[in-house]
Amino acid sequence: MPGTNLTREEASERAAIISTETYDVALDLTLDSETRFGSTTTITFGATPGASTFVDLVDGEITSITLNGADVDVSAYTDSRIALTGLAEKNELRVEATCAYSRSGEGLHRFVDPVDGRFYLYTQFEVPDARRVFTTFEQPNLKATFEFHITAPSSWEVVSNSPTPEPVPAAEGTSTWHFAPTKRMSTYITALIAGEYHQVTDTYKGAYDEIPLGVFCRQSLVEHLDADDIFLITKQGFEFFENVFEMGYPFGKYDQLFVPEYNMGAMENAGAVTFRDEMIFRSRQTVSAYEQRANTILHEMAHMWFGDLVTMNWWDDLWLNESFAEFAASHSSANATRFTDSWTSFTNSRKNWAYRQDQLPSTHPIAADNYDLHAVEANFDGITYAKGASALKQLVAWVGEKDFFAGLRAYFTKHAYGNTELSDLLSELETASGRELGDWSKEWLQTSGVNTLKAVFETNDEGIFTSFNIEQTAIEAYPTLRRHRIAIGLYNQVEGQLVRTERIETDIRGASTPIAELLDHAQPDLILINDDDLTYAKIRLDDRSFDTLIESIASFDESLPRALCWGSAWDMTRDAELPASDFVALVLAGVGSETDLTAVSSLLRQGLTAVNIYTADDARTDLAEKWESGLRALVDEAEAGSDHQLALVRAYANAASGPVRLREILDGGLEGLAVDTDLRWTLLTALARLGEAGEAEIVAELERDKTISGQEHAASARAIQPLAESKAAAWDAVVSGDVPNETRRSIAYSFQVSGQSELLEPYVDRYLTMAETVLEEKGVWMAQVALIPLFPLANPSQATLDKVDAWLEKTQAGAATVRYVSEGRDDLARALRAQAVKA
Structure with missing residues (x-):
């Protein structure tokens, strides 16, 4: 049936x-x-x-x-x-x-x-x-x-x-x-x-038509609605897209509606775009939240042409729809808004999502085989979005930006209000650029896996390169070696800053590509492969470059090369090539001066993961203490009232092992920090995790915040408590309760907590039993909420891995369920490998 x-x-x-x-x-x-x-x-x-x-x-x-x-x-x-x-x-x-x-x-x-x-x-x-x-x-x-x-x-x-x-x-x-x-x-x-709904209106007066604009939100969010900024980004987006596409907006009016309990980030309904209303910020946020909102606004706007005007024939080309919007959002943000470093943010966040997804057992080609709707729903992932966007960025470098957009214009004109396949787009790009793209498509879109690039070179006694090659590798399961258009940057210390002193751009292919342009150049302090992040590949630094990174991560004069180096260090940690303790030390040395707030948030999450998941049991307590004390010192050093201060306090709350400092901050004891509604919940939830805040305090906080957000925060605080009854109630709510979707999600993501292994041990078997039937009972979207965050990863052990492996061998569950469990299993096995690496 x-x-x-x-x-x-x-x-x-x-x-x-x-x-x-x-x-x-x-x-x-x-x-x-x-x-x-x-x-x-x-x-x-x-x-x-x-x-x-x-x-x-x-x-x-x-x-x-x-x-x-x-x-x-x-x-x-x-x-x-x-x-x-x-x-x-x-x-x-x-x-x-x-x-x-x-x-x-x-x-x-x-x-x-x-x-x-x-x-x-x-x-x-x-x-x-x-x-x-x-x-x-x-x-x-x-x-x-x-x-x-x-x-x-x-x-x-x-x-x-x-x-x-x-x-x-x-x-x-x-x-x-x-x-x-x-x-x-x-x-x-x-x-x-x-x-x-509350409505605010405006008009965009562009080169083609006047476009009526509307922004909508709930009445209880009106005091927080910053419609002027939303309209600003919207108008900047329309001006940019109408200019590069040389085509007016096709759907008349443009409403943007911020709605409650939303499953997704946003949706590109033609002329009536919906967003999750958490993007109406009721509490203080760092600049990265505003940048992400701008990115989402531009992503959905790009869909008006690519997706809505011209639409995929079937969901096999879902990637093309989402990848283009992902690429277009960062490209337009960098060129048309105040967020000029948006590609740095992409590298620091979205691209890491793609790299992780592409190394899971569920990896698939960018152009996935979406043979049915269940497969489609499972493929809203980092490959479909961020790897695809990275491939398009590589394609732009390959054919040239001018020819890329010329091909797009022809594509929109020829197929307006119709349906297409990938070949239709490639045909127009080939005509515009003169490049043959069939082989490029096979390499990039029809294969899986991520390549790793590394510089291999020799120098003479004066430190001059006598040979220089880029080596490319791939894992045995996905052996494709792709053509890459890359830049190579040479960086040196100049007056206390790490500055690019030379850049070359070149094509590489195969296992080894000689770079003749670098012969007779002196070895710099740091060699950065894939400078400017033109391609999609993991990079490895040579020993001298890595030593420079350890000593000078904070001294890069630009944010994007630093982002690439952060990414390389995190890849090495996940791949069990760099001890978690070294990564934690690197983060503590550089996060306080990192200028990209998206990177700050990502690094703080990664640092906590390195401590809790990638560190062996016998070393975790010491490293956790170093992480906590290092964050506390950074909090105290941060500029009062700054974005760094807020981001660091949030991270400290997740790392704190005792209540004293958390209580001080909650009571307003940190200069310049406004302890507003959402930050109060962050601190209270941290106390609940420690068993230092119970039901009475949660109820009292909920009385202060009688909103749906307050209810979701309260549900999270209850689920995170180190109490058997709290875990049982949380499990029942996620797996079988009649709970609204976002409340269910809040509970699920507060269930698995490092350091609560004894409480969570019974839920390994319960998880595997639940996994057999939850997708058929709940559907794909609600099943994801159970299968992904409830996977027993927080306290990794070989015994848990063995149980999961035994389940995977005998299960009769469907393909989507097996996918989610296999992904959790891969994260678990990766954690155990990382734990085996000694400092």
């Missing part, structure tokens, strides 16, 4: 039979029900005469089905599909039903704000969840126009892809919004957002 799955083969067969034309969708949000809403869908479509197919609807309670004027028995609806037979050349299907509101962030999510009791609804349809709201042919290549009619309380704001019309009174206190038909688009980028 297919259930909610759909195979690529089924989608291809259906697309060969039918062609969709229009949807007319009427949703009634005024039913006397907290669980269901009315959904009436009329679809016009062409078909091969006499053919049979099916249409999709999940969790519908159908009252009538009419096909071409004839009633269809509701028994035709089974297993989330309505069977359609005897189709005509032109058809009209009408389905009247009720559908279920969601608490999981899939379909139409319904939220009641605990602050004021106001109602907020929003849709989330990627990958296949429009069918939870109305009847659909749910696949990206069956585009159509959509006309929505929404009946809701008259006082609500109602937003969809088309401009919001004047509502027409319906029953007492209710109205109907009749939206104009949309442009042709895929089902997954249609949207409805409705409720008691």
Whole structure:
């Protein structure tokens, strides 16, 4: 039985039979029900005469089905599909039903704000969840126009892809919004957002048209809404993209809506982009949070052209959709906003995500084989996003930026409002650049794994290079050696700073590439391969360069080369080539002066992981003390009121082994630090982890913060406590409880805690038992929340590894479950290998 799955083969067969034309969708949000809403869908479509197919609807309670004027028995609806037979050349299907509101962030999510009791609804349809709201042919290549009619309380704001019309009174206190038909688009980028939202408006006046802009949020977040900054980034993005694409924004108006309990970071619904409303910052944040928000705004905006205007034929090209937006966000941010070092942030954060994902047993080519929807949902990962973006950055270096964007412009013009495959894009890029890209595509997009690059050289007695080669290696399982366009930087100490004194750019291929340009150059203090981060590869420093790094990490005069060196050191730690204690010492030496706040956050997380996971039991206590005391010293040295101070206090809270200093900070005992709502929760949760804050204190803090965020923080603080009853309650809430999605996530990520091995030991077997069935019971998104953070990694041991291996050998669980467990298993085995490395 297919259930909610759909195979690529089924989608291809259906697309060969039918062609969709229009949807007319009427949703009634005024039913006397907290669980269901009315959904009436009329679809016009062409078909091969006499053919049979099916249409999709999940969790519908159908009252009538009419096909071409004839009633269809509701028994035709089974297993989330309505069977359609005897189709005509032109058809009209009408389905009247009720559908279920969601608490999981899939379909139409319904939220009641605990602050004021106001109602907020929003849709989330990627990958296949429009069918939870109305009847659909749910696949990206069956585009159509959509006309929505929404009946809701008259006082609500109602937003969809088309401009919001004047509502027409319906029953007492209710109205109907009749939206104009949309442009042709895929089902997954249609949207409805409705409720008691606050709205701010503006206009972008560009080279093509005036674009009405809207920003929406909950009423309880209005005091925190910085709409001016959101509009600023939005206008800068439109100006940049319309300029480089030489094409106006295609969907008329542009609303950005910040919504509660959101599963994802954001979603590129055409003209109605949704974001998780944690991006409306209610407490002090470092600049990295604003940079990440700008990046997300630009990512979704890039999708308006690449994804919404021109859409993949099937989800095999999901990577292209997301990778392009990922690349475009960093590129536009660096060139059009105040965040000019956005590629440094990409290297310090997103690229590390890709490197980790690409070294897991679940690694896959960038162009993944998404044979069904379950495979698609599992592949929203670091390869699809960040490795793909890195490959595109390499492609830009390969063909040249000018030709790259010329090819894009031709692609958008030729395929507007249609569907494409990768070959369509490569064809336009080949025409624009004159480069043959078939081999490049095979090397970069159709193979798995990450290469490692290293300089191998000889010098004479005067320190002059007499030979210089770049060696490239790959692991046995994924042996592809790729062509790379790289820069090599030579760095020397100049007046107390580590400065690039020479740079060459070259192509490398194969196992070894001689670099004749460097002969007769003196060996510098540090050789940086892949300078400017043009390609996707791990790099290794030679001994002298690494010694320079240890002594001078803080003295780089630019942030990007430092980011590449940080990344190399972290790779070496994860690969069991560098003792965790050495990495911790390096972080403590350089994080206090690191200028990129994204790097600061990443390094502090990595340092804690090195202590808790990559350090052997007999050495962990000593290293943990060094980490804690080092962070405390950095906190005390940080400039009062600075971003560094805030980031370091957060890290110290995660590392603290006792309550005294935490209580002092919580009581306002650190000069310049505003202990606001979110920081109070951070400190209280740290105390709860130590068993120094119990239920009474959590309840008291929740009384101060009666928001959904407060409830999520409280749930996290309860789950992190070193108490058997707390762990049992947390486990039940994540695995079987009726808990909203974001609260469930907060609990899950506070369950596995280093140093709580005795409490967590019984949950190794419980985890493996749960893993057998959770995906079928909860679906992919909710199963991820159980399978990933609940994996028994916090206290790694060989005994746990053996149990997981035995489970993997005999399990009958599905491929997605095996993937998540195998990824956890790899992290566990990597931790044990790292622990074996002695300082």
